[in-house]
Structures are given as C-alpha cells and as structure tokens.
Amino acid sequence: MSRILENSEAPKLPPWLETRYDPRIMIKRLITSVDVARHAGVSQSAVSRAFSSNASISPATRAKVFEAAAALNYRPNRIPAIMLSGRSGMIGVVVGGLSNPFYALALEHLTISLRDAGFQIMLVHVDDALTFDTALDQLASYRVDAVITALAVGTRETARSLTELNIPAICFNSRIIGPGISTILSNNYASGSLAAHIMQEQGVARPVWLAGPTRNAASRERRRGFLEAFSARQGTGKIVTELQGDDTYESGFTAIREYLRQDHRPDGLFCSNDLMACGALDALRDHGVFSCPEDVMVIGYDNIPQGAWHAYQLTTFSQNLAALVEAATEILAKIFSAPAARISQRRVIEADLIVRRSTKRTAPTS
Amino acid sequence: MSRILENSEAPKLPPWLETRYDPRIMIKRLITSVDVARHAGVSQSAVSRAFSSNASISPATRAKVFEAAAALNYRPNRIPAIMLSGRSGMIGVVVGGLSNPFYALALEHLTISLRDAGFQIMLVHVDDALTFDTALDQLASYRVDAVITALAVGTRETARSLTELNIPAICFNSRIIGPGISTILSNNYASGSLAAHIMQEQGVARPVWLAGPTRNAASRERRRGFLEAFSARQGTGKIVTELQGDDTYESGFTAIREYLRQDHRPDGLFCSNDLMACGALDALRDHGVFSCPEDVMVIGYDNIPQGAWHAYQLTTFSQNLAALVEAATEILAKIFSAPAARISQRRVIEADLIVRRSTKRTAPTS
Structure with a gap:
C-alpha cells in the first residue's frame, strides 16, 4: 500500500x-x-x-x-506531445546539500550536459522535511522520463519505490540496486588504498582517517581501502586512528582541533572529503605547533575549487565530473533506446589524484 | 520577428x-x-x-x-491539468555559474521555498553557449508559470522577450524593467557607503575598490556607494584606487598580488564579492609584508561560507537569502492572485554587515 x-x-x-x-x-x-x-x-x-x-x-x-x-x-x-507520447523530455534531478561545492559543481555539469542532449531538468531538493519517496511522487506526477540523484539513498524502500513507479534511475555513489536502477561510482576503495600507499612511501607512522557520516556509502569504501592498505603492510594490528566528521568544514576543524588538544601528533591525515580537509588544515594552522606538509600530510577527496586556494593547496582525488556526467548521459541514451528493458548499469569511474603542497614533503619524518 | x-x-x-x-x-x-x-x-x-x-x-x-x-x-x-488550466505549477529558474557558493546557496534556498509553496522547479543553466532568450523559449514551450533569475540579464532585448512571451519574471540584482518584470535588489549602494564609513572611522587613507565584471549592475552600485562616500568626506579628488576583477577567487588573488608587487601599500580593500576577497586575503598572506587586519582591512560581499573559515574570517555583507527568497514567493503570490495584472514589483532588501577579524583593527594606523 x-x-x-x-x-x-x-x-x-x-x-x-x-x-x-x-x-x-x-x-x-x-x-x-x-x-x-x-x-x-x-x-x-x-x-x-x-x-x-x-x-x-x-x-x-x-x-x-x-x-x-x-x-x-x-x-x-510541448504539453500535448507529453500527453501523446507519455514522455516529457524532463529528467528529475534530486539533490541534497548544495553547500558542498562538489555537489553544486556536479549539478552545474549535469544541467549543461542534459540541456545539450535536449532534456529539461526538474530540480528537487530533498532534506529532512522531505523524503526521497515524497520527491519521487512529485516527479512521477509530472511524468519525468528518468531520475538522477547524487543522494545517499541506500534504503531498500527507495529501490522498491523506483521499481514500482517504473521510473528509470541513475544514482551516483549509491549502493542501491534493482531493475531499472543504474549506479555510477567513483573508485572509492582504490582511492583509499592509494592514499595509504602515498603515506607509507613518505614514512607516515601515525595515520588518521577522518570519516564522513556513516550513512555515506562512498565514505565507508574510502575508509576500507585506506585501512586495509595499512593493515596489509603493517600486519593486522589497528594502526589507523579513526575520527568522526559529518562532511562539513566545521566538523573537520573541530575533530582535528580536539585531537591536537589531546596531545596527539598525527603525521598523515586522510579526510573523506575536501570540506573536512580544509577545516583540518585550518585547525593545524591555528594550533601552530604542526605545519603541513612538513609535520603532517593531508589528503582530501572531491577536488573542490577551495582545495586549490593558496591557503590550502590540498592534495585530493578528483571525481572527474565530466566522466561521471558522460556516463549518466550514456545510460540515459540506453534507457531511451530500449524503454522496456529496465536498464541496470553499473559504471566505475577512476578518480584522479591531484598532488598539491599538502603532501609535498621533502623527506620522510620517521 | x-x-x-x-x-x-x-x-x-x-x-x-x-x-x-x-x-x-x-x-x-x-x-x-x-x-x-x-x-x-x-x-x-x-x-x-x-x-x-x-x-x-x-x-x-x-x-x-x-x-x-x-x-x-x-x-x-498532472499533465492533463496543465493542458486544461494553462498553468503548470512549474517555475523556471535560470542560473549562471554555480561555482560561486553564493549562487549555489541561493538556488538551494529558492528550491526549498518554492517546493514548500507547492511549485516544481525547471532549472536552466545559461552560459556562453546558450543565451537567456534561448532558455526562455524552452521554458515557454513547457508553459512555466513564471521565471526567476539571478543572472545579470540587463539587456533591453531580454525585457522585450519576457514581455512578448507574457511570462512573469522575477530578477535578482538586475536593472531591467518592463510590464510583468519584478526586481529584488540588495541595497548595494548603501552597503558600499557603509563599507567606506567603516574604513574612514578606522583612518583608512589608501582605499582600494576591487570591482566585478562591468556588466554586473550590483557591482557598479556597490562601487558608486563606496566612491561617493569617500568623495563626500575627502572632497572631490579621486582617492579610491580601482582594480578590476571578474568575481572569481583567482582574479582577486592576481589583482592584489600584482598591486602589492608594484610596491603599493593599501590600508583598506573593499571587494565586490567574497570570492575575490578570499583571493585578496591569500595574496596578502603570501606577500608576507602586510597582515590583515593590522595593516590592511578587507571587506567583501555575499557572506559565503568560506568567508567564515578560519583562514579568512572575512567581514562581509550578508544578502539575507531568506528575505530575498521570501520576497520572491510574495511576488509570485501576487502574480497568481491577479494573472492579468502584469505585476512589476521592486523590492530592496537591506544587506546585513557581518563583522569578523578582517576589519578588527585595534587602532587607526594613519
């Protein structure tokens, strides 16, 4: 019901x-x-x-x-054509927090790309006041041809709603599967491993992982890659310290400030996203004792413009928005060429490492 | 034709x-x-x-x-209802660069507010490849009930297109007028004056204005308020140095780096937006001779989240997004209550000064 x-x-x-x-x-x-x-x-x-x-x-x-x-x-x-064909040329795009520059830029790329492919975008913002299912009902009533979302909508109920309503969906960095649901993933596990290997090469001995919200599937995979690469090299003992953030700048700043106040001296910090990494870098600067990259190296994820600002010069993983959006339009083309097929594609896009000052140590410190 | x-x-x-x-x-x-x-x-x-x-x-x-x-x-x-009533419940929202966090947050506020009022959003991105007029044609063919735009769409042609197509429009910080076109403005001139008065109180003698693109009407008004306040106090001689930026972080960084390299020693800097002010603060930090706020005070505009980051602590004007968006929904209500009236409202929203470290000088320096 x-x-x-x-x-x-x-x-x-x-x-x-x-x-x-x-x-x-x-x-x-x-x-x-x-x-x-x-x-x-x-x-x-x-x-x-x-x-x-x-x-x-x-x-x-x-x-x-x-x-x-x-x-x-x-x-x-165009309205009569929508009635006749049952196809609206509209793609529902469901977004969450646009205060993360990564999501704002992803939306911009997507909007331009869908427009160039001849589609219109119906934009829905989902927050605590509105569940994804309610948004889906609205989009269904306007007969959108497909839904694209970057939300972490991993529940079984969401997958069932999409399947029941028969709206093809493309999800970024989500783990839901089902008929008619495609996913486009950044290679989060491999990126986590690479971050660990870079730190190991530079002799990092006290690595720290700063996590995003636990509901964030991409964050969980980045953590797994990072921790397993350290375990494989160092044996099975737990050597990575894990701190909890919520993907905001403030949470990164606070987590690292508190950690330093407890007299910990990390020498490598991998953050689940760039916003938290910028906060961490500011906490290190404010603390004054440490400097980056001489004492501690920092790696982020997303390649937001702010990471390239002179105050940060953050090494990070670029999610390659052009490739993500191109994969989405390719899947849309498949959906439209075989509307009865319930396309369920899965694409993994390699993230590119962008090396900046935050990891440019001249020599290992330990 | x-x-x-x-x-x-x-x-x-x-x-x-x-x-x-x-x-x-x-x-x-x-x-x-x-x-x-x-x-x-x-x-x-x-x-x-x-x-x-x-x-x-x-x-x-x-x-x-x-x-x-x-x-x-x-x-x-909902499609049959759109045909019967000629009203779609869709509002066309036209955006430009979402890489400016201010526009991304404005879009988020607007999306939530329109959704709560029962509307859907058709999002169109206008860049060099697509003119505003082309976007309007697309929106017209989907029978949007109104258009809201934050673009600087000041041309007479745009106003004529909106009027001819009979699509009510609400423009932020634009100067176009016409039947059915409403504008919501930040009080740019008054904010420019206030920035000048704050600097005068602190004894600023070598003020610099860092402009946005000349097509940006809001930037022109901020400049006028700033320059006229300095002229009024100091006589008619030109005492404000004017530098040109393009509203990006990079342009602010480059403009101030070059200015300092020419051995200029500004003691007050008003930037047309926060992105340029963050770039300017990084150029000052990199230069090393000056420090903010001891040697030079910096004021921005927009109140983007990055201005509050610990690396910047930027004094700025908050455009009060909640008030801007509330004004937009009020105008929409008027449009819907009297669809034949061709509503042309003009609302001016006061910007709030947010004082942070970048202007907290302990004593005048000159």
Missing part, C-alpha cells in the same frame, strides 16, 4: 492546482495554436504539423503559419 | 521528441487512469474526480479508486 493512499481523503493539492477551476484564472495567458491558426487562416492541425519536423505540410502553409506565429510571439506547446 | 522563426525550416526538435511517433517507444511505461478505472470497475472520469479535492464523488467510489491505485502503484498525472 502506498503512502499517498493511506488515508481515505483526497491527496492535498498544491495551491496553484487547487484553484484551477476558479474562472478568474482561466484567462488566456499564453498564445495558443488556436490563435495562430485563426491569424494564419489555417486549421489548428496545420499549426501543429508546421512545428513538427516529420509531419506532412506544404511549404506555403508552413510559411503562413510561421508568419502568424512570429506576429503573435507564439511558442510551440 | 522572433529568432526561432527566422529560417523557413521547422525548428530543430530535441532527440526525445523527434522519435515520438516511433511505435517502438509507444509502450506503456506508466500506469494511467484508464488502468486504474478498469481495475476498480469505474469510469476514467471517476478516477480523475477521486484525485481532485473539489470534485463530487461518493466516498465508496473514491475508496474503490484508491484501492485500485494502490494496487497498481498509480500516481495522478
């Missing part, structure tokens, strides 16, 4: 729809094909055909329609 | 619409009201009425419909 129908009342309509029968708003706001037909002295169907590239219409009639359309500032209406 | 109709060929259709007559794609992807009606043993019109809060239907029939809908995972289709 679906949520929306759990009580016997009608679903709540948004205000703009509530008033749709109000005669005061039934004014003609936009020029319609009927107006163009009247102005051109042709049938309404001729107007529709004039604006369809594969319909039969004489050049003279088309010219007449275009002239009338220009005079009236008419724009073809 | 409109762009779209300048040649005599049919307008190019996006790929998904090109193939709408292809029988292969005419499969039934989503459950329709016809399916629900058949399953419930009622008419299709009964299904529509069951999902409309102000239609007449018996409780028993509605229950039957809801049961069938739940069994089939049906979601009401």
